[in-house]
Amino acid sequence: MNAKVQVQTQFELIQDNLAEIIGEKELLEKLESGKTLKVYWGTSPTGKPHIGYFLPLIKIAQLVKAGCEVTILFADLHAYLDAMKTTWELLELRTKYYEILIKQILTNLQVDLSKIKFIKGSDYQLTKDYTIDVYKFMSCITVDAAQKGGAEVVKQSDNPALSGLAYPLLQVLDEIYLEADIELGGQDQRKIFMLSKDHIHKLGYKSPIYLMNPMIPSITAKLSQDNQGNQDTKQNIQPDQVQKYIDQVTKLKDKNLSWDNFIKITNKIGSDLMDKSIGKISSNKMSSSDTNSKIEFTEDSASIRKKISKAFAEPKNSTNTLFLFLKYVIFPINKLKNQSDFIIEREEKYGGNVQYTNQESIKDDYEQDKLTPQDLKLGISNWLINFLEPIKNAFNTDELKDLVKQAYPSE
Amino acid sequence: MNAKVQVQTQFELIQDNLAEIIGEKELLEKLESGKTLKVYWGTSPTGKPHIGYFLPLIKIAQLVKAGCEVTILFADLHAYLDAMKTTWELLELRTKYYEILIKQILTNLQVDLSKIKFIKGSDYQLTKDYTIDVYKFMSCITVDAAQKGGAEVVKQSDNPALSGLAYPLLQVLDEIYLEADIELGGQDQRKIFMLSKDHIHKLGYKSPIYLMNPMIPSITAKLSQDNQGNQDTKQNIQPDQVQKYIDQVTKLKDKNLSWDNFIKITNKIGSDLMDKSIGKISSNKMSSSDTNSKIEFTEDSASIRKKISKAFAEPKNSTNTLFLFLKYVIFPINKLKNQSDFIIEREEKYGGNVQYTNQESIKDDYEQDKLTPQDLKLGISNWLINFLEPIKNAFNTDELKDLVKQAYPSE
Numbered sequence: 001m002n003a004k005v006q007v008q009t010q011f012e013l014i015q016d017n018l019a020e021i022i023g024e025k026e027l028l029e030k031l032e033s034g035k036t037l038k039v040y041w042g043t044s045p046t047g048k049p050h051i052g053y054f055l056p057l058i059k060i061a062q063l064v065k066a067g068c069e070v071t072i073l074f075a076d077l078h079a080y081l082d083a084m085k086t087t088w089e090l091l092e093l094r095t096k097y098y099e100i101l102i103k104q105i106l107t108n109l110q111v112d113l114s115k116i117k118f119i120k121g122s123d124y125q126l127t128k129d130y131t132i133d134v135y136k137f138m139s140c141i142t143v144d145a146a147q148k149g150g151a152e153v154v155k156q157s158d159n160p161a162l163s164g165l166a167y168p169l170l171q172v173l174d175e176i177y178l179e180a181d182i183e184l185g186g187q188d189q190r191k192i193f194m195l196s197k198d199h200i201h202k203l204g205y206k207s208p209i210y211l212m213n214p215m216i217p218s219i220t221a222k223l224s225q226d227n228q229g230n231q232d233t234k235q236n237i238q239p240d241q242v243q244k245y246i247d248q249v250t251k252l253k254d255k256n257l258s259w260d261n262f263i264k265i266t267n268k269i270g271s272d273l274m275d276k277s278i279g280k281i282s283s284n285k286m287s288s289s290d291t292n293s294k295i296e297f298t299e300d301s302a303s304i305r306k307k308i309s310k311a312f313a314e315p316k317n318s319t320n321t322l323f324l325f326l327k328y329v330i331f332p333i334n335k336l337k338n339q340s341d342f343i344i345e346r347e348e349k350y351g352g353n354v355q356y357t358n359q360e361s362i363k364d365d366y367e368q369d370k371l372t373p374q375d376l377k378l379g380i381s382n383w384l385i386n387f388l389e390p391i392k393n394a395f396n397t398d399e400l401k402d403l404v405k406q407a408y409p410s411e
Numbered sequence: 412m413n414a415k416v417q418v419q420t421q422f423e424l425i426q427d428n429l430a431e432i433i434g435e436k437e438l439l440e441k442l443e444s445g446k447t448l449k450v451y452w453g454t455s456p457t458g459k460p461h462i463g464y465f466l467p468l469i470k471i472a473q474l475v476k477a478g479c480e481v482t483i484l485f486a487d488l489h490a491y492l493d494a495m496k497t498t499w500e501l502l503e504l505r506t507k508y509y510e511i512l513i514k515q516i517l518t519n520l521q522v523d524l525s526k527i528k529f530i531k532g533s534d535y536q537l538t539k540d541y542t543i544d545v546y547k548f549m550s551c552i553t554v555d556a557a558q559k560g561g562a563e564v565v566k567q568s569d570n571p572a573l574s575g576l577a578y579p580l581l582q583v584l585d586e587i588y589l590e591a592d593i594e595l596g597g598q599d600q601r602k603i604f605m606l607s608k609d610h611i612h613k614l615g616y617k618s619p620i621y622l623m624n625p626m627i628p629s630i631t632a633k634l635s636q637d638n639q640g641n642q643d644t645k646q647n648i649q650p651d652q653v654q655k656y657i658d659q660v661t662k663l664k665d666k667n668l669s670w671d672n673f674i675k676i677t678n679k680i681g682s683d684l685m686d687k688s689i690g691k692i693s694s695n696k697m698s699s700s701d702t703n704s705k706i707e708f709t710e711d712s713a714s715i716r717k718k719i720s721k722a723f724a725e726p727k728n729s730t731n732t733l734f735l736f737l738k739y740v741i742f743p744i745n746k747l748k749n750q751s752d753f754i755i756e757r758e759e760k761y762g763g764n765v766q767y768t769n770q771e772s773i774k775d776d777y778e779q780d781k782l783t784p785q786d787l788k789l790g791i792s793n794w795l796i797n798f799l800e801p802i803k804n805a806f807n808t809d810e811l812k813d814l815v816k817q818a819y820p821s822e
Contacts, residue, residue, distance in 0.1 A: 077546065081549070082550070126539040128537040132488075135577070137573075138573040138574035139492040139574040141573050142571065142572055143576065159554070160553065161549065161552065162554050162576055165554065166573075235669060236668065236670075237669065237670050242664045242673070245660065246657050246661060249657055253650040256647055259647075259648050259688070262681065263678065263681040263682065263685065266678075266681055267678060270670075270673065271674065274674065277670070
C-alpha cells in the first residue's frame, strides 16, 4: 500500500460515523507525516457504563486500527468532587470495574490492547505544575467563558457549584498533560473544545485535533428529525414575552425588596419565562443515572429484550433510535469483526430468517413494511445479547462478582 | 499578676482599636486556657507597602505583647496569578523586600521577632492535600457565594476572571493550613471571613477567631461621619427605581434580542441602576497602586511633608484623616514604645512647642482653633519622619538599594 492510499485508509477509519472533526486539515497533515498519533478519551468512573459507550469505544477500535495510540483517562478526581458522598475507596473499585469492562469490550472489538494506556486523573492532576496551570487558566478566563464551556456537560442549576466552572479547565489541561494529538469526545463536549481553542494559547499551549462522536439518544426516546435536545437560548424573545416579564416586575414595586434581591428575582423571572418559552434542556441522551433509559453491558438478556421491546418505533417510519443503533453500533462493529451480515431470526410463520449486509436495505424493507418494528427489535436484541455474551461470561467469576458488589453496593 | 488580670491585659491589647472581633467569647476562653495562640496575617507582595500597613503591624506588635505567635503569609501565588506579567523572579525579590521592611518596622515597634514566622503561599498552596481541599471547597460552594465572598477584595468588573472566585477559597484554607487560632485582616476581608464561617465546616474544618482592623482612608480623602465606603446592596429598592427599570426593559420589546441577551441586558440594567442609586464602591482606602494617595515607608522626608501638607483638614473640624492617624497610628505606637508624648514643634511666633499625652486634648485644642491644621500637619510629619528614620537608614546599604532597584525596576 503506498503512502497516499494508506493515509486515505487511516482517514476513512478515523472520520467514519463522526458528527464533527475540528482540525481536519491538521489531521491529514499529521497522518501524512507518518507519526504515530496519540489520542485521549476521558470518562468519569461513576455509574455502570451503558451501551451509549459503544460509540467512543468503536471509535477507539477504529483509531487503533488506523495506527493511533490511545490513552483512556478515568477522571476519578472529577468523580470524587462531583458527588462528595463517593469515597476514594469506592472510586478505586469503580475505576477498576471500568477498566476491566472496557478492556473486555475492546477485546471483543479485536483491539490490540498494547496500543491502549489507562491512566487516572489523580495520577497527575494534583501535581504542582498542573495546579499552577489550573490557577493560571483561571486567571486568564472570565467566569462567563468558563460557564459557557461547561454548559452542556456540567449539571446546570440556578445556583451552580463553583467546581462546575473549574472542571472544563481541567479537561482542557488534560489534553496538554496527556500530550494528545487528538481528543475524542461526545458532541456534548463541543463547548469545552471551543474553550480550549479560544483560550489555551494564553498559557502557551496548543489545542489538539477534536473528534466528536454523535450522542445516541435514550432507546425510549421519540426522535424528531432534529433531535438536538438542547435548549436554544439563541432563540429570539417576543414582544409579548417581554410584556409578561414587565408585568411580573411591576408587581415587585411595593415589595420592599433590597437591591440584592430585586436583581436576583428579576433574573429568576427571566430564566423561568425562557424555560417556559423554549423548553428545558431535554434529557434525551442516555444517562448512567436513569436505569430505564439505558442498557448496561452486563445486563441480563431478559432485561435487554424487555427494554428493546419498549423502544419507540412506528411501522414504516425509520426515524427511530433502532436505526441509529444499526448505523452507529451494529454495522461498524460487524465491520471491525469482519462479520458483514446482520441476521434477523424470524419464525417461519412471520417470513423466516432474513439477512442484511447494510442498513440501507433494512431501511427499505422497514419503510415498505416488509420488516416490522417487532422483527427489527428481535434482530437487534439477538445481536446485542450475542455480542455481550463473552463480556458477561468474563464477569462471571467470584472475584469480579465481588468487585461489582463492592463497587456498586446499593444495586 | 494573677491569671484573671493577665487575661484582661491580653484581651485589652488584642481588642485595642479594632473595628470588629468575630468570636470574642471563644477568644476569651482560649486566653483563659493559657494556650499560646497562633495568629495568621497575609499580604500580597505587590507594590511597595505604604503607611496603611501600620494598622495590621501595630496589631501584630500588640498580639505578640499579648503572648501570641504570628505567622505572616506572603501570598506570592496570588500575586503571580493576579498580574500574570509579574515573573516568579520578580516576586521572589518583592517578597524579600516585604520581609526585610516588615522586620524593620516590627523591630522599631519593639517586637520580639522570634515570635514571628514568615511563610510564602507557594511553600504549601501547591501541595496535593491543599489542592484537593481547594477542589472540595469549590464543589460545595456556589458561584454566587464565592463571588459574594470576594466582593470587596477582588477587583470587580462586568466580566471578572474566574480566579477571583477561587482566591477567597484559598485564603480560607490558609487559616486551616497555617493552623491559626486567629486571623487578622482589614475590615475589607469581612466577607471572606463570613465565607469561611458559612462553608468551611463542610470540609470538616473550623473557622478561627477574626480580628478586623479598620481601614485608613487615603490622607487626601474628605471624610464623612460614616466613611464606610462600601456599597450597601441590602438597601431597599424604591418604587420609582423599579419604574425606571421597567421603562428601560420596555425599550427592549422590539429589539429582536435572543433570550440569552435579554437576560444579560436586564441584569445589566438592574446593576447599573443599583450603582447609580447607592453609589459604586468608593476607593477611599489607601492603595498600593496610587502613589499620590499613599506614603511609603521609605519615602523621603520632603515628599512626606508635601503629601501631609496636602491632606484634607478644615480648621476646628476634627473629622479628618489626620485625627485617624493620631488615634490608630501615633498614640498606639507611642504606647508600644513607652513614649507617651506627642510633640508639635511650633515656632515661637506661632505659640511655641506644645506637648500632648492623648488625642482628646489635641482634639479639644484643634476644635477651639488653638491648634491649626498647619500645626497638626507639622507635628504629624515630624513624628512620621522621625519614626521612619531608622527604617530608611537600614535600607541605605548598597545591597538593599540593589534589591529595591531589582524588585521595582520601573520606579
